[in-house]
Amino acid sequence: MDAHSIFVITIWLLSLLFLLSQTNAKVHYHDFVIQETPVKRLCNTRNIITVNGEFPGPTIDVNSGDTLVVNVVNRAQYNVSLHWHGIRQMRTAWADGPEFVTQCPIRPGGSYKYRFTVEGQEGTLWWHAHSSWLRATVYGALIVHPRRTTPTLSPSRQERSPSSSGNGGTRIQLMSSKKLRGPERLQISPTPSPSMASLEITTTAQAKPGETNLLRFINAALNTELFVSIANHQMTVVAADASYTKPFATSVIMLGPPFDNTTTTAIVEYDCGCATKPGQSIPPAFPALPAYNDTATATAFAAGLKSISKVKIPEPVDEHLFFTVGLGLFDCHPGQQCGGPKGTRLGASINNVSFVFPSDYSILQAHRQGVPGVFTTDFPANPQVQFDYTATDISHELWQPVAATKLYKLKFGSVVQLVLQGTNIFVGENHPIHIHGYDFYILAEGFGNFDPAKDTAKFNLVDPPMRNTVAVPVKVGQ
Numbered sequence: 001m002d003a004h005s006i007f008v009i010t011i012w013l014l015s016l017l018f019l020l021s022q023t024n025a026k027v028h029y030h031d032f033v034i035q036e037t038p039v040k041r042l043c044n045t046r047n048i049i050t051v052n053g054e055f056p057g058p059t060i061d062v063n064s065g066d067t068l069v070v071n072v073v074n075r076a077q078y079n080v081s082l083h084w085h086g087i088r089q090m091r092t093a094w095a096d097g098p099e100f101v102t103q104c105p106i107r108p109g110g111s112y113k114y115r116f117t118v119e120g121q122e123g124t125l126w127w128h129a130h131s132s133w134l135r136a137t138v139y140g141a142l143i144v145h146p147r148r149t150t151p152t153l154s155p156s157r158q159e160r161s162p163s164s165s166g167n168g169g170t171r172i173q174l175m176s177s178k179k180l181r182g183p184e185r186l187q188i189s190p191t192p193s194p195s196m197a198s199l200e201i202t203t204t205a206q207a208k209p210g211e212t213n214l215l216r217f218i219n220a221a222l223n224t225e226l227f228v229s230i231a232n233h234q235m236t237v238v239a240a241d242a243s244y245t246k247p248f249a250t251s252v253i254m255l256g257p258p259f260d261n262t263t264t265t266a267i268v269e270y271d272c273g274c275a276t277k278p279g280q281s282i283p284p285a286f287p288a289l290p291a292y293n294d295t296a297t298a299t300a301f302a303a304g305l306k307s308i309s310k311v312k313i314p315e316p317v318d319e320h321l322f323f324t325v326g327l328g329l330f331d332c333h334p335g336q337q338c339g340g341p342k343g344t345r346l347g348a349s350i351n352n353v354s355f356v357f358p359s360d361y362s363i364l365q366a367h368r369q370g371v372p373g374v375f376t377t378d379f380p381a382n383p384q385v386q387f388d389y390t391a392t393d394i395s396h397e398l399w400q401p402v403a404a405t406k407l408y409k410l411k412f413g414s415v416v417q418l419v420l421q422g423t424n425i426f427v428g429e430n431h432p433i434h435i436h437g438y439d440f441y442i443l444a445e446g447f448g449n450f451d452p453a454k455d456t457a458k459f460n461l462v463d464p465p466m467r468n469t470v471a472v473p474v475k476v477g478q
Contacts, residue, residue: 024147025065025117030058032082034106034138035075048137049076049129056220057127057140064122064147070114072106079105082114083130084142086242086468089437092116093364096436098130100357102364105131122146123242124216139220144242219255225430225471226255227297229287237304243439243466244308252290254301295473302445305465311441313461318414322382322450323350324389325431325472326423328401330354346426349401351380356405363407379406389423389449399426419450420472431472439466447473 037050051057062068074080083097095116099105106112122144129138207213215235219226229252236247290297330347332338338345347354358366358374366374387394410416418440420433443459 024063025067026063027067027069028060028062030060030068030070032057032070032072033075034072034080036077049078049080049134051138051140054140055137057138059141059143060127061143061145062118063145064118064120067115067117071111072114073111074106074108077108078132078134079107080129080131080134080138081105081112082127082138083436084114084116084125084127085434086121086125086439087116087118087142087437088121088439089116090119093437098436100359100362101436102362104362104365118144121242123239123244124218125242126218126220128220133222135220136222141216141218143216217253217255225432227289227292227294228253228255229289231285231287240305240465241439241467241469245465246306246308246463248304248306250301250304251287252297252301254298299445305442305467306460307441307463307465309463311461311463311466313441313443313464314415316415317417319410319416320381321408321416321418322421323418324352324383324421324423325350325433326352326425327427328352328354328425329399330401330403347401347403348431349425351383352385352398352401353379353406354401354403356403358405363405375405375407377407377409379408381408383421389421390447391424394423394425420470421450422472432469433472434469439468440470441466442470445470445473 032051033053034049034051035053036047037053037055038045038047039050039055048055060068060070068084070082072080072082079099081097081099081103084095087096089096092115093102095114096102097114103112125142125144127140127142128135217228234249234251235253236249237245237253238247239245326349328347328349329340329344332340332343332345336345337343340346361369361371361374363375365371385398387398420431422431441464443461443464444455446455446458
């Protein structure tokens, strides 16, 4: 067989494999109606904004390579847009969802169609509203299954439906203790916990001794990160943010570093005939969880996340960015009452610039159509004023950020090294940072001020975890 024949056969085989992969891919169509719905929780009924009257919203299941088409009709009284959290939006940026960034929000009575293909991803993601505070009730799971079976669990594998923990959601109840902040209730299932009302309808997860179960956890809470544990059990973490990790055993998982005094409760019931007499049952056991501010446990969990195999770190670096993240104070709008010091309002900022939403065009539309005056491209690559970022006595001159619609332009395909530096401007806190449409490698995490002379040597260039969201601490205990 000559070289020409081998070349032709190779091309034919590659074409056949491509056609087979395209044949297996499907297009999934969904209709989402944003509407006000009365929901009863803990003996109280209130109207909330939902999708299709469900709370949480519908779970979407797709396979890697499938295309998702979601037609959204807004019958609520608020503007809304939907974000597909963690989906890599390659060539479909207009489907990403943040209002006034990739699209104008869907007005009451309006509609919008999202269409994108899920490529090269598998795992647990979610979707949620990206307008105002509607994410509190407008959200649901987005599960991406492998195109072919991927053996991650053995010998026996059972998959449990996703648990979306949110402020008043459905399926399992989360509650906080009353030691510091008073009673708070968070739900990830349609029923309350055994320590609350409606005990008789508490959801119970069935399991068999020796069986391996795949649990999918989604933290859909607005501003609360969570410790999660199963009493008297170890869990093996196999993925985070839809990226596989080296399996590691732990009794506690962390859905974001905790700063709220929140613990989880649920019931796992073994189908083993454990009751000694008919009608008898063993009281549910509650997990022993770390304190809400247990920095050591949170840090140890984050350090345990590693990529499943050796990573080829992209190089050389084309762009070096240093972003300081913090809170600032703004004057209250006329006619409003604000809860900040001396009647001011809080506002987040990066490099002392606080983002202002456009009003008439989305940024993507303005960019595509060349509309002037919507945004500028002079966002600073580094803080304009350098200071002791984690000091407790930061000058009040830095407390009021610049309010503007500024962007930093990156060339497509460029390699970016981004240092996120937490600050104590006004108050130090944990800052969750999510990059839309892309994943990133976390090379290192630490406390205090970043020192490139010392900290660069600590970068994990072998198996750093791939994530789409990271929390930026300030110093130990925050």
